[in-house]
């Protein structure tokens with residue numbers, strides 16, 4: 001018998017692990033985690049469980065692997081796991097499409113959907129990995145000119161050409177897609193700080209952080225908003241999350257509780273990627289068949305794309321709820337609503353005004369008469 005101890009908001013595990021030789025236990029807080037850990041062969045976590053020498057000074061002898069059902073892994077001290085002989089897995093690319101849809105939806109909410117406006121915009125995408133690349137594809141299909149800034153990728157991949165830092169100083173909008181890391185030579189802590197704003201000569205029209213709090217220096221961004229160097233700030237991730245700064249919450253035009261990467265499909269991808277990796281490592285069966293997702297009926301889009309996005313993307317309903325109750329417990333609870341959303345590529349739009357078709361197609365919607 002293989003025993004997996006899993007955070008209780010990792011979905012699709014019953015579907016992925018139906019076999020009797022795999023036992024799935026759930027934990028919901030630190031106490032239930034540590035009580036059950038000695039029985040576990042592997043621990044499955046999300047970004048809310050931190051693993052380091054303070055939170056886990058030692059590991060039970062039976063534990064062989066830790067897997068996070070997320071693309072980011074700054075919450076895990078991988079060296080500490082390796083020192084303890086524990087393998088680590090994560091879920092690269094699981095939610096790249098969802099993040100792209102979040103950024104695309106925010107861009108349409110802010111600038112509108114008219115190609116005449118979108119084609120005049122220049123975006124800098126900072127970090128051109130999985131989420132940055134999907135965001136670039138969506139924005140470029142909308143007509144936005146995108147410049148990718150990713151010096152580490154340029155060093156890794158001779159065919160990839162990064163934009164210069166100067167491009168960041170000229171862009172109309174910037175979207176952040178880097179991991180949070182202190183590691184030289186390309187640390188990302190406070191990547192956009194006071195020095196960045198000092199170098200900007202013209203106002204940045206829109207800045208979106210759907211990467212990690214800490215990549216953006218929020219104090220410097222708030223000062224830029226005050227001085228007019230930044231016009232609009234959209235935050236999905238926060239310094240010291242889930243303890244939000246009231247000033248940052250107040251100044252953000254759209255504020256969401258770390259849900260940019262959420263959708264049924266992204267959550268399934270994440271669970272599947274780590275279950276598959278663990279099944280190979282620990283030699284147990286898993287079910288590779290995709291599940292049936294809950295897809296909404298085709299939507300009457302005659303009122304226009306912004307209306308559609310407001311009703312379909314939970315970012316817009318979560319924003320007022322987060323402002324009404326930004327306490328850490330509410331932040332955690334609100335996130336669950338967004339996990340139920342369906343990626344746009346499964347959703348039909350009917351009667352959408354013709355001029356909005358290219359933008360809706362870029363977001364992935366199926367256009368119907």
Ligand SMILES: NC(=O)C1=CN([C@@H]2O[C@H](COP(=O)(O)OP(=O)(O)OC[C@H]3O[C@@H](n4cnc5c(N)ncnc54)[C@H](O)[C@@H]3O)[C@@H](O)[C@H]2O)C=CC1
Pocket residue numbers: 071072073092093095096099126127128129130131132149150151152153177178179180186187188191210211212236237258259260261262
């Ligand atoms: N808000 C949310 O729900 C989500 C947030 N994320 C965050 O976004 C991050 C990126 O995710 P992915 O694109 O899947 O990761 P990825 O590893 O595919 O791409 C990250 C890219 O950032 C680049 N990079 C690293 N340091 C850089 C620097 N100093 N300057 C410019 N580029 C740099 C890397 O070379 C890489 O190409 C994750 O680490 C995670 O923290 C990811 C998914 C969902």
Ligand SMILES: O=C(O)C(=O)[C@H](O)COP(=O)(O)O
Pocket residue numbers: 046047048069070071072073095258259260261262335
């Ligand atoms: O994948 C990541 O990295 C993220 O930030 C996730 O979207 C956050 O996922 P949860 O930790 O909330 O499951």
